[in-house]
Amino acid sequence: MSSASVPPLSIIVGDEELLVDRAVAELVAAVRAGDLEVDVHDLVPSQVTAGKLVEVTSPSLFGERRVVVLRSAQDLTKDLVAEVTGYLKDPADDVVMVLAHAGGAKGKALLEAATKAGATRINCAKPTKAAERLQFIKGEFSRADRQITADAAQALLDAVGSDLREIAAACTQLVVDTDGRVDAAAVARYHTGKAEASGFTVADRTVEGRLPEALEQLRWSLAVGTAPVLINSALAGAVRGLAVVAQPQRGVADAELAKRAKVPPWKLRTLRQQARGWTPQGVARAMAVIAETDALIKGAGRDPAYALERAVIEIAAARGSVLR
Amino acid sequence: MLKRMSVFDDLVGQDTVIEQLRSATRAAGEQLAGGAGGGMTHAWLFTGPPGSGRAEAARAFAAALQCADGGCGHCSSCHQVFAGTHTDVLYVRPSGLSFGVDRTRELVLRAASRPTSGRFRIVLFEDADRATEAASNALLKAVEEPSPRTVWLLCTPTAEDMLVTIRSRCRQVRLRTPPTRAVVDVLVNRDGVAPDTAAEAARAAAGHIERARRLATDPDARERRSEVLAIPARLDGMGACVSAAARLYELAEAEAKATTSALDEQEKSDLKAAFGEGGTGKGVAKAVRGAAGAIKDLEEQQKRRATRIKRDTYDLALMDLVAFYRDVLAIQLGARVELSTGAHEADLMRVARASSPESTLRRIDAIMACRERIAANVHPQIAMEAMTAALYMG
Ligand SMILES: [Zn+2]
Numbered sequence: 001m002s003s004a005s006v007p008p009l010s011i012i013v014g015d016e017e018l019l020v021d022r023a024v025a026e027l028v029a030a031v032r033a034g035d036l037e038v039d040v041h042d043l044v045p046s047q048v049t050a051g052k053l054v055e056v057t058s059p060s061l062f063g064e065r066r067v068v069v070l071r072s073a074q075d076l077t078k079d080l081v082a083e084v085t086g087y088l089k090d091p092a093d094d095v096v097m098v099l100a101h102a103g104g105a106k107g108k109a110l111l112e113a114a115t116k117a118g119a120t121r122i123n124c125a126k127p128t129k130a131a132e133r134l135q136f137i138k139g140e141f142s143r144a145d146r147q148i149t150a151d152a153a154q155a156l157l158d159a160v161g162s163d164l165r166e167i168a169a170a171c172t173q174l175v176v177d178t179d180g181r182v183d184a185a186a187v188a189r190y191h192t193g194k195a196e197a198s199g200f201t202v203a204d205r206t207v208e209g210r211l212p213e214a215l216e217q218l219r220w221s222l223a224v225g226t227a228p229v230l231i232n233s234a235l236a237g238a239v240r241g242l243a244v245v246a247q248p249q250r251g252v253a254d255a256e257l258a259k260r261a262k263v264p265p266w267k268l269r270t271l272r273q274q275a276r277g278w279t280p281q282g283v284a285r286a287m288a289v290i291a292e293t294d295a296l297i298k299g300a301g302r303d304p305a306y307a308l309e310r311a312v313i314e315i316a317a318a319r320g321s322v323l324r
Numbered sequence: 325m326l327k328r329m330s331v332f333d334d335l336v337g338q339d340t341v342i343e344q345l346r347s348a349t350r351a352a353g354e355q356l357a358g359g360a361g362g363g364m365t366h367a368w369l370f371t372g373p374p375g376s377g378r379a380e381a382a383r384a385f386a387a388a389l390q391c392a393d394g395g396c397g398h399c400s401s402c403h404q405v406f407a408g409t410h411t412d413v414l415y416v417r418p419s420g421l422s423f424g425v426d427r428t429r430e431l432v433l434r435a436a437s438r439p440t441s442g443r444f445r446i447v448l449f450e451d452a453d454r455a456t457e458a459a460s461n462a463l464l465k466a467v468e469e470p471s472p473r474t475v476w477l478l479c480t481p482t483a484e485d486m487l488v489t490i491r492s493r494c495r496q497v498r499l500r501t502p503p504t505r506a507v508v509d510v511l512v513n514r515d516g517v518a519p520d521t522a523a524e525a526a527r528a529a530a531g532h533i534e535r536a537r538r539l540a541t542d543p544d545a546r547e548r549r550s551e552v553l554a555i556p557a558r559l560d561g562m563g564a565c566v567s568a569a570a571r572l573y574e575l576a577e578a579e580a581k582a583t584t585s586a587l588d589e590q591e592k593s594d595l596k597a598a599f600g601e602g603g604t605g606k607g608v609a610k611a612v613r614g615a616a617g618a619i620k621d622l623e624e625q626q627k628r629r630a631t632r633i634k635r636d637t638y639d640l641a642l643m644d645l646v647a648f649y650r651d652v653l654a655i656q657l658g659a660r661v662e663l664s665t666g667a668h669e670a671d672l673m674r675v676a677r678a679s680s681p682e683s684t685l686r687r688i689d690a691i692m693a694c695r696e697r698i699a700a701n702v703h704p705q706i707a708m709e710a711m712t713a714a715l716y717m718g
Pocket of ligand 1: 391392393394395396397398399400401402
């Protein structure tokens with residue numbers, strides 16, 4: 001965004017603070033890029049008065065450009081909203097006005113007035129879907145001129161949770177601490193806090209038939225102390241999911257399928273993708289392997305790590321089993 | 325229930341055993357009177373398949389030994405033995421999966437004291453096969469060097485379940501699987517069950533009397549069994565296998581809960597009554613503190629028992645499935661035998677036509693493997709998913 005392209009009026013709509021901060025910072029940076037002498041007035045409602053508004057928007061003596069940011073514009077008093085609306089009808093040439101609005105019903109009149117005055121709208125709502133968060137993670141890496149694999153992004157999301165600031169911080173850490181393309185193993189190395197999540201990753205890679213990654217994940221999971229029985233139960237869960245979606249009982253709705261597979265409804269799509277390449281025979285074989293492995297893990301005098309390694313290999317191999 | 329005429333009335337289809345125990349009782353009487361009493365001995369091993377009534381036979385024998393009248397079934401001594409309140413009969417029912425050495429040593433000590441009521445000091449050890457190795461060795465000592473008036477009654481499914489050194493010092497009482505006819509009779513005459521229901525329950529339970537009684541008197545239990553037996557014909561895909569395993573799991577949990585909650589409540593109220601709950605006056609506070617500890621112990625025991633009952637219940641459901649496939653096999657091979665799952669004839673025929681005897685045998689093997697896995701502590705759902713998948717693949 002060059003200085004010339006910065007619109008005189010922007011409205012940032014949404015409640016995700018991280019994104020709002022970033023949008024403001026980008027606008028300011030764009031203005032600065034064209035003009036080093038820029039006054040930035042970043043104001044929260046308690047700092048705003050009619051006098052202050054006049055002061056920051058009236059023509060300046062030396063013609064330097066100004067950026068006026070009104071944060072939480074939905075919280076401005078009625079009188080101040082009238083002042084701002086008045087300004088919007090006759091804006092100053094050298095002022096870049098930025099209104100940040102939470103996006104709810106409160107202070108809607110100001111939002112409408114700004115839109116009418118031709119404001120450029122930037123959406124900064126909290127992402128609600130996993131796909132949006134994954135997109136965000138990818139965006140974080142491309143901002144840093146780096147790449148992250150899709151499964152690594154998923155693993156990161158599983159490990160960190162849904163708070164965007166935490167995700168951003170985790171991305172920054174990975175960018176700084178690693179080289180090249182970031183893969184699932186790298187994520188596992190840095191985010192070992194949620195051990196059970198790593199069991200799920202082992203299971204996912206296994207049923208996808210991605211044996212090298214599955215074995216690598218398995219080593220990591222065991223190294224960070226995930227209980228073998230949890231890893232096996234994650235394998236059982238993944239195979240159960242395959243069984244449920246690959247050969248569903250007739251007339252069973254998706255919501256019910258999700259319940260039987262013990263996954264949230266949105267995960268059915270992942271399951272269906274994973275189920276490609278699996279035959280009933282293969283699934284039955286995988287179930288037998290898992291039961292046997294459970295017995296080996298719980299039996300005395302055995303090596304649970306080896307039992308799991310064999311299970312992962314045999315299940316991944318079962319994936320290719322021919323149709324009967 | 326009719327009035328008991330003899331302590332042996334409850335033993336169903338065990339005429340030989342009853343004869344053996346009656347003559348031992350007579351010999352014991354002679355012994356007490358100062359005679360030789362050669363037919364009596366101090367250690368007995370009661371064996372027999374599940375449900376044949378091992379523990380019931382041992383209990384009847386204990387009552388007969390304590391009764392001045394050789395087991396009349398209605399004197400106060402007989403009642404006390406049956407109610408579990410006789411001071412000279414020590415009951416051991418391992419509530420968990422194993423019985424440790426500490427408790428065994430304590431038991432041996434208590435068993436050695438002289439009988440307070442003049443006749444015998446009897447230990448009735450149900451499921452003695454649950455004794456750990458160390459516990460068995462402690463037990464061996466007691467059986468090797470018996471106190472003069474102490475009698476050990478050990479119960480296990482087969483003689484091989486006991487250490488050979490213990491086994492060789494015991495006289496064995498072998499119970500057999502009671503014939504269906506005898507089970508029907510007892511359900512009709514003793515429990516007042518309608519003949520049709522009794523016959524069906526007896527066939528279904530295949531000689532397991534308690535199971536037959538449960539099926540005959542509890543409609544929910546019948547319903548659960550019928551649902552288990554409906555599973556084979558419904559396995560038409562992997563999705564169905566997962567659902568069937570989940571359902572089996574639920575049914576077994578429900579059945580186990582029904583069994584345990586009744587027992588738990590009764591025991592707790594008995595214990596509270598024993599501690600005189602609701603009383604007032606001196607010493608009550610102390611008694612209440614004691615009661616709290618005892619109740620905690622009881623709850624621990626009940627928890628262990630619940631685990632055991634759950635496993636036994638999975639086993640029952642799995643044995644129902646085995647019965648189904650054995651009937652399928654009988655049909656496939658044209659054998660003229662009494663079908664224990666005859667009520668599901670349409671399903672039996674369907675499965676029999678759609679598969680070969682070899683595949684039926686593989687299916688039975690899969691169920692047996694599942695039983696072994698559950699016994700080896702494999703998560704029941706995982707074990708049963710592997711099983712239903714194998715049943716589907718055939
Ligand atoms: Zn009597």
